[in-house]
Amino acid sequence: MLLESFQDPVTARAAADEAYALAGRLFPICRSITGNGVRATLDLVETVVSLTRSEVPSGTAVFDWEVPREWNIRDAYIADASGRRVVDFRQHNLHVVNYSAPVRRTMSLDELQPHLHSMPEKPDWIPYRTSYYRETWGFCLRHADRERMQPGPYEVVVDSTLADGHLTYAECVVPGSGPGEAIVYTHTCHPSLANDNLSGLSLVSVLAREVSRRSPRRTWRFVFGPGTIGSLTWLSRNESILPGVRGGLVVGLLGDRGALTYKRSRRGDTPTDRAAEVVLRDAGADARLVDFEPYGYDERQFCSPGFDLPIGRLTRSPNGAYPEYHSSADDLAFLDVDRLAESLQVLSNLVGAIDANRFLLNLSPKGEPRLGKRGLYGMVGGTSPGAFEHALLWVLSLADGQTDLVTMARRAKLPLVLLDEAALALEQAGLLQAADQPIGRPIR
Ligand code: ZN
Secondary structure, eight states, rough: TTTTGGGSSSHHHHHHHHHHHHHHTTTTSSOOSHHHHHHHHHHHHTTOOEEEEEETTOOEETTTTOOOOOOOOOOOEEOOSSOEEEEETTTOOGBBOOOOOOOEEEOHHHGGGGGGOTTTTTTTTOOOOOOOOSOOOOOEEEEHHTTTTOOOEEEEEEEEEEEEEEEEEEEEEOSSSSEEEEEEEEEESSSOOOOIIIIHHHHHHHHHHHHHHOOOSSSEEEEOOOOOOHHHHHHOEEEEEEGGGEEEEEEESSSSOOOEEEEEOOSSSHHHHHHHHHHHHHHHHHEEOOOSSSSSSTHHHSSSSSTOOSSSESSOOTTTOOOTTTTTTSGGGOOOOOHHHHHHHHHHHHHHHHHOEEEEESSSSOOOOOOOGTSSSOTTSOOOOOHHHHHHHHHHOEEEEEEEHHHHHHHHHHHHHHHHHHHHHHHHHHHHEEEOOOSSOOOO
């Protein structure tokens, strides 16, 4: 299949090390849903894989939304009367509420309090807060530091700009040898947080490079864009290709110690959902499949009823399901490279499964065709068939034109890789027709 290279644990570990190093270079950048932080991020991704970028002007209508003004920030702080910065954006970019409007005022602590955010239950962590669609400003700080603040007055500065500009996203498009499209979407909008979303961003960079070195059947589109408004913008500019989408994934949160979690598409039984079931089964990992719900990441947009795409989501812990989520504790030390490597293996297997999936029609369906004379079956009678022969029989038996390869793997309880090899051998022997869509009518 497409991505056998990551099956070797040494190769997977080396790729995870590379992704971790990329995450380390990306970590200090202050990203948001627009702005120069996103461009600087894509510059670093381009050291791994080449991208095509899009810049969409502020104010562009995107379904029920519009591209917001572009946000850029140089500095932000709260300084006491002696000029000492008690909260300093330059120490940690989570200290400013992301998308804060500019402000420059002198204020008492009481006046400042409504603009401060902290976590009393985790007094040493800085929370991550955003205000994309309501113009305001604010600071996030350790609760322990907040409790030490004196009545003031304080000098309060957010040196940011909110101005007409662009939303930036990028794609790595790898043309396929056959019909059909597949999408991998990862978001690029979080500032210094590691698992959310640098783990996904970094692993997808390495994966996209690997796919681009091979020859996939489908055209793969690896999209790097901000959450929600980014996927909506991409969808609005790519509606013409959507009827050809045969599978895809939203990915993120791939470096924590939680179990791998596949979230089904809204329809729940698309080829991607069936592929995930057999890939996670074959991986033998401590993985789980969960049903769709209309809350989470960009699967909310891809699976909305107007698109209804066969796109699921792969994470380890889901969003909001680990204590460090959306706080300064989601840092580089929180990432586990072994888990990144395991995530990459499963992610690449899933991409391989989506790529290999096809409908198959047995061209010699009346009785079993003679495999021995085609060199496909053990020549010595009387012995029971081996795994490969079993796979040949299962593929021939299920190849009614209406059943795809991942469904065959599920029903036969055999590894998908083995069934793919068997199907290829039968196609080469002229016994099977393969197609991107169901073929003919079911055989009665
Ligand atoms: Zn997030």
